[in-house]
Amino acid sequence: MPSTHSSSGLRAASLFCLIALSRAVPYGHVFNRQTTSSIRNGCFISNVDGQRLLSTATYASDAMTVESCASFCFRHKYFALEYARECYCGDSYTAQPVSDIQCSMPCAGNPAQKCGAGNRVDLYTNGLYVPRAPATLSTPYLGCFVDEVPRVLPDNLLGASDMTAEKCAAHCSNYSYFGLEYGRECWCGNSRPKNPAPATECSFPCSGNDSQLCGAGGRINVWGSPLSSPENVGDFEYAGCFTDAVGQRSLRGKTTYDSAMTLEKCAASCSGYDHFGVSFREECYCGDVLEPTAVEVPQAECAMRCAGNYSQACGDANRLNVFSNTQCLPDPESPLSVGKFNYQACWTDRVGDRALGDVVERSDNMTVEACAAICEEYNFFGVEFGRECFCGNLLRGEIAPESDCTHRCSGASTQLCGGVDRLNLYHATVLPTATSVVATPTPTPTLPAEDEDEEEPTVVLTDIPTPTSTLPAEDEEEEGPTPVSTAAGAEPTDTDVEDEPAPTPI
Structure with missing residues (x-):
């Protein structure tokens, strides 16, 4: 078979391009290893339809030997020698073998060895191969993960031409997790990635350390561990990480938000409740019952750091530290x-x-008695959202499950003061005089009049039985109101007071 390199001029130009495109490695490094247990696989065609057998890294030298090529390719599974002075590296190949006679050129640096021929290579499995690996750090390595938009670790990007795992770990020291991607990118975050990828898909060397892996395109090597929660915060002890959901809250009492939330702040806000939970960095939930819908999950799922104290964990999206x-x-x-x-x-x-x-009226010292005094001249009053008092002679709305009214009064933790969009409703035994009543149509539904012989009671109520218990019925498990809208990346909104002054921060 005639050589594909029949012109010495063309050959020189080809080598010039080859050297320009090859990885720059100092010759001292190339020749450090002088022995090899590499195994020769045979003679193969080097270039088929423009595709080289091995093409990950290349170099050429007038001192080429089998050992120097193996040393140069120590990060690759295979190496090949061609045309006496060329070395090629790669990790996989599709080969077309030919007779060994066709690999007849002596190596430029050792005539006793064979180094392929024109378009023919001596192919070896590299005995010096040392695969790249994720760095071993004090922080646990979690694996290779798929990265996509939105980013699995979305915070504090750092790009550097000298990137290493150690550099990224230091950069993300205030986060629970960090990851390396595309050879030179460092990403930080507080939620563990959930979509693993095969380890082989994280294959790029780190730009600052050729022996370390730094992900790939759309793939990220991740390290980290969730923050542990303290055993006690004031009078509260840690119960675990639990599921939560909009429309089906695990704790249905008082709710507060604070852009500087800490465990201590939430504990203080919920001091009159049996439980408190922190979620999504800045949300605090109180409750006397941890709802049956709450399921305990691994601590790793409650990894977001508190907005006001990065050394504390404050749940995650739809997750509560309880x-x-x-x-x-x-x-x-x-x-x-x-x-x-x-x-x-x-x-x-x-x-x-x-x-x-x-x-x-609103007050951080609200009680049922205080609201009754404010509404003395009215037919109805109701307490809501722990600190709100409403009076009126005209009633709108309808009965809600007692389990919807779970907020303790801000001024008396033994009393119930409604919930989000829910009132604990009271009705006057003695109706006000006709001159003090608002002339409006009779509302629906209505309660029975106190005195059926009165001619025209201004406001009457029917079909609301007198309660036999002041506590929520145990069999009423209807879905409660939606106090906040919490989705990953979304800011919570208090639907109860959207047109009113916000509660005093914790």
Whole structure:
């Protein structure tokens, strides 16, 4: 077979391009290893339809030997020698073998060895092969993961031409997780990636350390571990990481948000409750019952750092770090009567169309008694959202499950003060005089009038039975209101007070 390199001029030009495109490696490094246990696989065609047998790395030298080529290719599974002075490296190949006679040229640096011929290579399995590997650090290595938009580790990108695993670890020291991608990119984050990829798909060498792996395109090598939660925060002890969901909250009491949230702040806000939970960096939930829908999950799923203290974990999207009160607290209840008012039911309310809209008062010291005093001249009053009091003679809305009214009063932790878009509703035993009543159509639904012989009661109520218990019924497991909208990457919104002043921060 005639050589494909029949012109010495063309051959010189080809070598010039080959050297220019090859990886630059100092010759001292190339010749450091002088012995090899490499295995010769035979003579093969080097170039078929423009595709070289091995092409990951190349170099050419007038001192070429089998040993020097093996040393140069020590990061690759295979190496090949061609045309007396050329060395090629690669990790896989599709070969077309030919007779050994066709690999007849002596190596330029050792005539006793054969180094292929024109378009023919002596192919070897490299005995010096040392595969790249993820760096071994004090932080646990988690594996190779798929990366995509949105980024699995979205924070604090650093790109560098001298990137190493150690450099990335230092850069992301304030985060739970860090990862290396595309040879030179370092990414930080607080949530563990969930979509693993085969280890072989993270194959790029780190730009600052050829022996380390730094992911690939769309692939990221990840290290990290979740923050541990303290055993105790004040009177609360840690219970674990639990699931949570919008519309089916695991803790259904008071809810607060703070852009500087800490465990201590949430514990203080929930001091009158049996449990508190932190979620999504800056959300705090209180409750007397951890709902049956809450499922304990591995601590690794509660990895977001608290917005106000990066050394603490504050859950994640739809995940709660839950703490339980070690003190024996009395169960909250709605007093059956307060002055002239009797308790009726948990009642729906809505921003923009209030169930009771004549008077609105808010206080961080709210109690049922305080609201009754404010609403003395009205037919109805209701307490809501722990700190809100509403008065009125016109009632709108409808009965809601008692399990929807779970907020303790901000001024009395033993009393219930509604919930999000929910009132604990009270009705006056003695109706106000006709001159003080708002002339409006009779609302629906209605409660029975106190005195059926009165000619025209201004506001009457029907079909609301007198409660036999002030506590939520155990068999009412209906889905509660949606106090916040929490999705990954979304800011929570308090639907109850969107047109009113925000509660005092924790």
